[in-house]
Amino acid sequence: MKIRKLPTLLINQIAAGEVIERPASIVKECVENSIDAQATQIDIAIEQGGHQLIRISDNGLGIAEDELELAVSPHATSKLHSPDQLAAIGTLGFRGEALASISSVSRTKITSRPTRDGKAAEAAAVLEVEGSRLSPPYPAACAPGTIIDVRDLFFNTPARRKFLRQPSTEFAQINEIVTRIAMCNHNIGFRLTHNDRKITDLPPNQTRAQRVISLVGKDIKNGLLEFSHEDLAEHGGATLWGMAGLPEIARATNKFLYLCINGRVIKDRNLIHAVREAYRGLIPPEKTPVAAVFIEMPAEDVDVNVHPSKAEVRFRKPKQYFGLVRNAIRQCLLDNDLMPTAKLSDDAVPAFRPVEQEKVPETEATQAFVDYFKKMAPKQKGFAYQEVQRAIQTEVSKEAPLLNDTFTQAVSEQEVVDTETGEVMAAANDAAPILAAEPQGLNLTPVKILQIHNSFVVTEDDQGIVIIDQHALHERIMFEKLTARVLGTNSGAPKSLESQRLLMPEIIEASQNEQELLEELKPLLVRLGIEVEPIGPHVVALQAFPSFLYSRKVEAVPFMRELIDKSLEGAISINDPAAEENALHEVLDMMSCKAAIKAGDNMTEDQLAELLAQKDKFERTSNCPHGRPTTLRLTLKDLYKQFGR
Incomplete structure (x- = not known):
């Protein structure tokens, strides 16, 4: 059997297997692109749990007409230019795989009206992609920013489409990822609808505390304690802010445990363990505390190029950040009256x-x-x-x-x-x-x-x-x-x-x-x-x-x-x-x-x-x-x- 170079469509579909697991993956990738484009308002419209339609609209910088076709090419990005930048990634996206992977397994339409030097283009341009077929861009009218429509996910890969769950299950995953991204970006407004029904509507420029309370629920507002550590020279100038729940409101799952590094939603066993250790002896072992932890740190101290989902990270000094989180939450708990009423x-x-x-x-x-x-x-x-x-x-x-x-x-x-x-x-x-x-x-x-x-x-x-x-x-x-x-x-x-x-x-x-x-x-x-x-x-x-x-x-x-x-x-x-x-x-x-x-x-x-x-x-x-x-x-x-x- 001869060795052959794979066609572009097959390459993109293989990459989609890693990057696009389900409709929530598309929402995550597109919303992160909107954040990187400096959007202050992001609207997400979902139909039938993402089976039928996923639409992401933003008011960010947009994509120039002559770059639209390049945007759906594999490994094409505006965020990295040299290998040295991999050591200190400051954007949420950087691989240039998302749009190429999405368009290879769906019917995708990108409408964008770019803004450069504070001036919006006179008209928007539209690019339609269906698998390997690209239509030439054509003009359209829209507000400054970008709209991405993704329809009929996995229409050309039926083996993957049959593994999609019920619309309600898929939407629950979408709602969860939007909640976590919104938690980490309190300056941005988010609106989420499902089958034309409003689910989430968060205004821009909230304080972090307001955003946390809006998302975890006002009913437990009085059960949240604020903590912070700032300008810590021993941690390379990292700053920490968060809200820790009283032991009595601990949950059976980690749904209400939020971790954010430099505006990025992460999953890190080391930090999860640090939060649990701070609550050791205060909650039963089978319970998980309610907590939101936000760390701003030098980009070179954390490696986000670990997993295709970019949710897993590695710290250059994991023990220091473990101690930072554990001690801050522990001190916060010690400073407050934890006696339940x-x-x-x-x-x-x-x-x-x-x-x-x-x-x-x-x-x-x-x-x-x-x-x-x-x-x-x-x-x-x-x-x-x-x-x-x-x-x-x-x-x-x-x-x-x-x-x-x-x-x-x-x-x-x-x-x-x-x-x-x-x-x-x-x-x-x-x-x-x-x-x-x-x-x-x-x-x-x-x-x-x-x-x-x-x-x-x-x-x-x-x-x-x-x-x-x-x-x-x-x-x-x-x-x-x-x-x-x-x-x-x-x-x-x-x-x-x-x-x-x-x-x-x-x-x-x-x-x-x-x-x-x-x-x-x-x-x-x-x-x-x-x-x-x-x-x-x-x-x-x-x-x-x-x-x-x-x-x-x-x-x-x-x-x-x-x-x-x-x-x-x-x-x-x-x-x-x-x-x-x-x-x-x-x-x-x-x-x-x-x-x-x-x-x-x-x-x-x-x-x-x-x-x-x-x-x-x-x-x-x-x-x-x-x-x-x-x-x-x-x-x-x-x-x-x-x-x-």
């Missing part, structure tokens, strides 16, 4: 009426609490526990006590350990504090505080009632203490956790593969006070275990079995520094969860006061390490509304 439905209680309403079944204890609250003076902002308890005890029978002397009963059969040292402090039946011991002189002054059902702690702040999940909050406090010790963030020198050697080693069944995993994790396990040695083909011996876990009666074998299972799933690995950090957090997560106060543990008044005191000493106490909320706030405004005041 309890949402009360308007239908939660009936509207106030003089006639008696049917009561919703509820426990006597809860009814007693509500009844007493109704008797309070309107100006009374909170409640004292002793007063509430006395009032309730006179109204509730002994068969349904509300508190059962919550403030005086100690947790039975539990030892308490200082998480800083791993040392056993005392037994719970000796009335030892359930939290880590504090320095002498800690002022545990009485506060307005209740323990409800031995699971939740209720107190007040200046905005209303605060409800705390005692297990989740203590888990976060323990996690922060353990992390600080192991990483040395407070003391300056990392330290291993205190370990207790076992007189009789615990025997754990482990396959050869599992033994290899444990050997790989050995440096990490030693830091955490765990020593495991193989003693047979399918057996390992646990020689040492963290002291504080033993003191909290955490069973060693089930703990190690869970650790091994997580390693097999890939959740715990130390293949690289980033993975090692993730593995450390994962294991400390496990330790904190197992050792923390449990729901159902009765706590003394001093223990409750200490738990709240510890809450203010650590960051990120609004969420447990798994991302679940530790605290909810019921505002005074909602209370007044629910009680008809």
Whole structure:
């Protein structure tokens, strides 16, 4: 078989296989060309999800009549002139493949009226292309700018046309790419219609914040936090601006995570990981934060010539930009109150009426609490526990006590350990504090505080009632203490956790593969006070275990079995520094969860006061390490509304 040079049409159709995957690809390429042409208004009209028509209109610089035929030739562009420019690409398009590829698989019409030196041409010129057939340009009338009509996509490649999805699915993809491009270009107006129905209409010259809110939805406007870093010499003069969503509005997909570099929509695992790391411990692992990140940086610091779609990029200094994004968002979250507000439905209680309403079944204890609250003076902002308890005890029978002397009963059969040292402090039946011991002189002054059902702690702040999940909050406090010790963030020198050697080693069944995993994790396990040695083909011996876990009666074998299972799933690995950090957090997560106060543990008044005191000493106490909320706030405004005041 002889080697032959391929015909131009076939070359373009092969290139279209990489560049034009679906109608959304055409929209992306044409809109980016409009942006490069300095357009300030771009209109996108779609019919039947792009199957029938895609029309892109702009008011940009346009294409001269004598360049129209060249514009649909392969590798013809006005954006690059020398190889040196590839090292610092400042435009969205640069390969010169888009129009050639589009016209080779569709019926394309280009109408353009160019503007040069501020003066528009007297008339527009029209070029029609159908596969390999080009009609000579002819004059027409239109406003300055360019209109590209793409009809009957893949009409001459039926094998590809049959893989097009339903019009609704294809339009959803178009809407998504237009949204992302519009997000990155707030100075440009965008109008999107589908079957003559307006979908998006964004005015030009919005601020970045206005554009973000317009696209993600005004309903979550109050859940967005603005952050920025400017003129950072250590990042080559890069500037960063963005909006980060509160943890409570995190989504199940990454649809609301936007990344933009120099006006270009990108997909970058490194930056996505940076955003997720900033939210570590604030949202569940399966959720994705709502965030929009915009970076302006020197063009030579990023390579966009990586993939035909130009969405994937490579950074010259990826670690620096990872740290820039992660630290900026993390600091933004630390600087704001992340405590979620309890949402009360308007239908939660009936509207106030003089006639008696049917009561919703509820426990006597809860009814007693509500009844007493109704008797309070309107100006009374909170409640004292002793007063509430006395009032309730006179109204509730002994068969349904509300508190059962919550403030005086100690947790039975539990030892308490200082998480800083791993040392056993005392037994719970000796009335030892359930939290880590504090320095002498800690002022545990009485506060307005209740323990409800031995699971939740209720107190007040200046905005209303605060409800705390005692297990989740203590888990976060323990996690922060353990992390600080192991990483040395407070003391300056990392330290291993205190370990207790076992007189009789615990025997754990482990396959050869599992033994290899444990050997790989050995440096990490030693830091955490765990020593495991193989003693047979399918057996390992646990020689040492963290002291504080033993003191909290955490069973060693089930703990190690869970650790091994997580390693097999890939959740715990130390293949690289980033993975090692993730593995450390994962294991400390496990330790904190197992050792923390449990729901159902009765706590003394001093223990409750200490738990709240510890809450203010650590960051990120609004969420447990798994991302679940530790605290909810019921505002005074909602209370007044629910009680008809």
